[in-house]
Amino acid sequence: MSEFLEALSRHAFLQNAIAAGLLAGVACGVIGTYVVVKRIVFISGGIAHTVLGGMGIAYFLGAAPMYGAVIAAIVAALIIGLVSLKANQREDTLIGALWAFGMAIGVLFISRTPGYNVDLMSYLFGNILLVPRRDVVGILVLDAAILTIVLLLSKRLLAVCYDEEFARLQGVRVSGLYLLLLCLIALTVVILVQVVGIVLVIALLTLPAAIAGHYARSLTQMMILAAALGSLLTIGGLAVSYQPDLPPGATIIVLASVAYLLSLFVRALLNRRRRRQTPQPAE
Amino acid sequence: MSPPEAAIELAHVSFRYEDVPVLEDISLTVPKGDFLAVIGPNGCGKTTLLRIILGLLSPTTGTVRVKGQAPESARSRIGYVAQNPELDRQFPVTVKEVVLMGRLGQSRLFGGYRKEDHEAAEAAMRDVDMDRLWGRLMGTLSGGQRQRVLIARALVSRPEILLLDEPTAHVDSRAERDIYELLKRLNERTTIITVTHDLGFVSATVKRVACMDRRLLCHPTARVTAEMIERLYHGPVHMVDHHQVIDSEDAR
Numbered sequence: 001m002s003e004f005l006e007a008l009s010r011h012a013f014l015q016n017a018i019a020a021g022l023l024a025g026v027a028c029g030v031i032g033t034y035v036v037v038k039r040i041v042f043i044s045g046g047i048a049h050t051v052l053g054g055m056g057i058a059y060f061l062g063a064a065p066m067y068g069a070v071i072a073a074i075v076a077a078l079i080i081g082l083v084s085l086k087a088n089q090r091e092d093t094l095i096g097a098l099w100a101f102g103m104a105i106g107v108l109f110i111s112r113t114p115g116y117n118v119d120l121m122s123y124l125f126g127n128i129l130l131v132p133r134r135d136v137v138g139i140l141v142l143d144a145a146i147l148t149i150v151l152l153l154s155k156r157l158l159a160v161c162y163d164e165e166f167a168r169l170q171g172v173r174v175s176g177l178y179l180l181l182l183c184l185i186a187l188t189v190v191i192l193v194q195v196v197g198i199v200l201v202i203a204l205l206t207l208p209a210a211i212a213g214h215y216a217r218s219l220t221q222m223m224i225l226a227a228a229l230g231s232l233l234t235i236g237g238l239a240v241s242y243q244p245d246l247p248p249g250a251t252i253i254v255l256a257s258v259a260y261l262l263s264l265f266v267r268a269l270l271n272r273r274r275r276r277q278t279p280q281p282a283e
Numbered sequence: 284m285s286p287p288e289a290a291i292e293l294a295h296v297s298f299r300y301e302d303v304p305v306l307e308d309i310s311l312t313v314p315k316g317d318f319l320a321v322i323g324p325n326g327c328g329k330t331t332l333l334r335i336i337l338g339l340l341s342p343t344t345g346t347v348r349v350k351g352q353a354p355e356s357a358r359s360r361i362g363y364v365a366q367n368p369e370l371d372r373q374f375p376v377t378v379k380e381v382v383l384m385g386r387l388g389q390s391r392l393f394g395g396y397r398k399e400d401h402e403a404a405e406a407a408m409r410d411v412d413m414d415r416l417w418g419r420l421m422g423t424l425s426g427g428q429r430q431r432v433l434i435a436r437a438l439v440s441r442p443e444i445l446l447l448d449e450p451t452a453h454v455d456s457r458a459e460r461d462i463y464e465l466l467k468r469l470n471e472r473t474t475i476i477t478v479t480h481d482l483g484f485v486s487a488t489v490k491r492v493a494c495m496d497r498r499l500l501c502h503p504t505a506r507v508t509a510e511m512i513e514r515l516y517h518g519p520v521h522m523v524d525h526h527q528v529i530d531s532e533d534a535r
Contacts, residue, residue: 037371037374037375039371151394152393152394153393154395155383155384155387155390155394155395155396156387158376158380158384159384159387161374162370162371162374162376162381162384163370163381163384165339165365166363166365166384166436167384167387168339169337169339169358169361169363170384170385170387170388170440171358171359171387171388172387213373213375216375217375217377217420218375218376218377218380219375219376221375222375
């Protein structure tokens with residue numbers, strides 16, 4: 001660990017990685033909270049994987065992968081969102097199909113791109129150590145956009161997540177907000193892809209928020225706690241992986257999974273203790 | 284004396300879900316200040332009737348007027364308490380946040396709730412005697428408490444009409460009696476329609492009962508007999524005399 005800290009002071013790439021990790025933690029905490037409470041983990045997974053299609057096309061056209069990823073992610077989110085709003089039945093079948101179709105498109109375009117195809121692995125599994133400075137700035141901009149929208153619309157998003165029908169009766173534009181939420185998830189996916197890659201995104205999107213959900217009394221609390229946990233787990237995983245030279249993305253996810261299991265255990269203990277101390281009132 | 288102003292008017296409303304008839308030729312006039320209970324077996328279309336009055340579903344044929352307007356435009360004048368088990372008990376949300384949702388229609392578009400929103404929510408919580416539960420998590424409430432909070436949420440916007448779908452389906456009998464007492468009190472200023480299949484407290488509280496099984500028959504409470512209800516629930520499909528569908532106007 002001391003070696004990691006020493007390297008951190010010397011290497012700019014590690015400083016970029018830390019910055020990216022902190023910023024990614026904030027996005028995954030805030031948006032992951034919505035994903036967990038609204039139970040749209042599968043839809044989010046679909047968006048994450050479909051993003052590869054757009055990134056592959058951007059890569060093929062020689063555009064900056066991050067711009068391509070943003071566009072691809074938004075398009076994927078809108079398609080999947082419309083499918084889940086319009087398809088009354090078998091929504092999961094359609095989303096599963098789009099999930100694989102997006103990835104297949106990405107693989108085809110990347111394979112047709114002339115030159116050296118090392119990027120596929122880093123798209124799929126991420127490499128936080130390779131995040132360039134300009135991408136850190138890009139992540140910062142996305143973070144700011146996500147936080148601004150959430151702050152402005154928090155009370156409506158809460159109502160849409162908690163009780164869609166009631167929100168609709170109050171004149172809230174439920175479908176529009178749902179699509180917006182999926183777009184925010186898409187932007188978060190773009191950020192997280194830099195850190196842990198497409199395949200592992202879903203764990204970072206859900207685990208910090210799920211842990212926070214064990215203790216939070218409101219969505220705001222859950223978001224703050226999840227953002228702190230997301231940053232902590234990302235940087236912790238990076239630090240642990242550094243000296244033995246393990247893949248940082250996978251290390252971060254293993255760390256997050258262990259933390260989730262520990263939290264489940266702690267919560268079970270707390271609940272048991274609480275039940276013993278205060279007998280439940282009858283009514 | 285002029286006839287009381289109609290809060291809700293349905294004329295020859297039918298509704299089919301795909302090919303299945305759910306409601307058939309329902310005509311119903313609910314005067315202002317009425318307290319109507321709609322009873323009938325599961326799947327008889329009670330919830331569909333409420334959703335049509337709310338404008339969440341459009342009738343296949345027939346017309347619906349709420350306060351003389353189309354249901355969609357009259358929505359802000361209706362408070363709705365849906366069946367609650369669909370709400371996620373693990374959702375981290377406090378009672379206060381849930382009641383404030385009743386102000387979404389009036390509150391500003393962006394940012395948080397304002398002082399007047401909080402005041403309206405607090406007043407609604409006092410109306411249902413639940414103001415001490417303000418900071419509690421929704422998931423920790425008993426069935427009866429949760430139901431009162433949801434009624435408070437429907438009252439925040441000061442609706443003229445209150446629609447309730449099985450308000451006592453998941454509460455014990457004491458809480459059920461309390462909820463009907465609360466509704467009786469609210470009826471002094473609000474027209475109420477409640478859908479239910481718990482018959483226990485209905486006849487003691489409400490003013491009229493509509494028996495439903497795709498079709499609808501209205502009776503003043505005094506005319507509902509045990510025999511009628513028994514026929515509605517245990518008999519074959521033709522329970523009440525369905526050859527003559529009585530408009531509520533005739534029943535009064």
